[in-house]
Amino acid sequence: MRIAVMLLLLTFSMPGFAVGYSASIEQSRWDLEASKFSCRLSQKIPLFGEGEFNHEAGETVRFTLMPLQGHGLKGQVRIMEAASPWQPGIATREIGAVKFAADGTIAVPSSYSQQMLASLFRGRMPTFLAQNWAETGETVRIGLSAANFPPAYQAYADCISDLLPVNYRQIARTAVLFPSAQWQLSDSTKARLDLIAIYVNSDDSVKSIYVDGHSDAQGRRLANRDLSKKRAEAVSAYLEQKGVSPERITTRYHGERYPVAQSNDRLTRERSRRVTIRLDRN
Structure with a gap:
């Protein structure tokens, strides 16, 4: 030494x-x-x-x-x-x-x-x-x-x-927002889903994709449940269209049950009208 x-x-x-x-x-x-x-x-x-x-x-x-x-x-x-x-x-x-x-x-x-x-x-x-x-x-x-x-x-x-445009941390937990009473995908939402699809189609370690639809608390509860279902199904259908295997996708919908906060102000309602996409490697 x-x-x-x-x-x-x-x-x-x-x-x-x-x-x-x-x-x-x-x-x-x-x-x-x-x-x-x-x-x-x-x-x-x-x-x-x-x-x-x-x-x-x-x-x-x-x-x-x-x-x-x-x-x-x-x-x-x-x-x-x-x-x-x-x-x-x-x-x-x-x-x-x-x-x-x-x-x-x-x-x-x-x-x-x-x-x-x-x-x-x-x-x-x-x-x-x-x-x-x-x-x-x-x-x-x-x-x-x-x-x-x-x-x-x-x-x-x-x-x-040759790198992918995103990494796992950047898209493992994603939320996309919707206008009131709407379930159609905006161009910005499609662009975000495109990134998720590109990554998932390249990473075999991602075993499951959980797509959860939500609404705000405005209007009738059954109508909100139906709206959250349409939002979640629109996201899942778009991912499948981009080549993601449907066997990896679990689609769920919850209506107004899980707001992002307990208050009912405008910002809370805007953030509650969402679909969350969660990737799971287990």
Whole structure:
């Protein structure tokens, strides 16, 4: 371990005599895990841990730095764009500042993550600059190597172009609203249902889709029950039209029994005239 620490002190060439972790040109490897649901581009950082860009369907890219256990780093971290060893004379610039989480990871906001990707594409080294390494007061630098990045980035870009437009969290619980006494689907409702259908038809882990119709408390109870039935059936029929298997859909209707709140004001009535769509993976 002492030998490893001494080597680390010598291997990072940025100024300030900081302790440094980064992959050498020979060690630099970018691994892509690709699917319709997410694109994960990661690099192992020898003796420190791993960094990962994760672009989930329906979201923007986020970078996470995941140290091995035992580093004990805390507090604020500066993200820098540094020159790679083959880029002499290029000045270092700051991208932004973040903090270590309680578990020792660093979750980088999307805007900084995008800048880090751009830095790597230009051949630069996104570098995390932290203080008090191993409680010695030393500065520690954790760098991502740009070596071998271009072909991995091309595959990553291809993966992003094939992502679904939404992810499970975004459509697992959905409510669509209806005007008073109406059950026809609006264009905005159809657009939302289109996204649900696209996702469900791509994710075999979604076993059940529960479609529940509701009404407000205005008018006769039996008429409201019939109205909630028509709303739920209109939603289920549209999903089936978009290729969702009817065996996965359970259609129910409840009339005015379950308002969104106990008050009977205008906003409550508007929000109660709804159909909820719930996806279940069990």
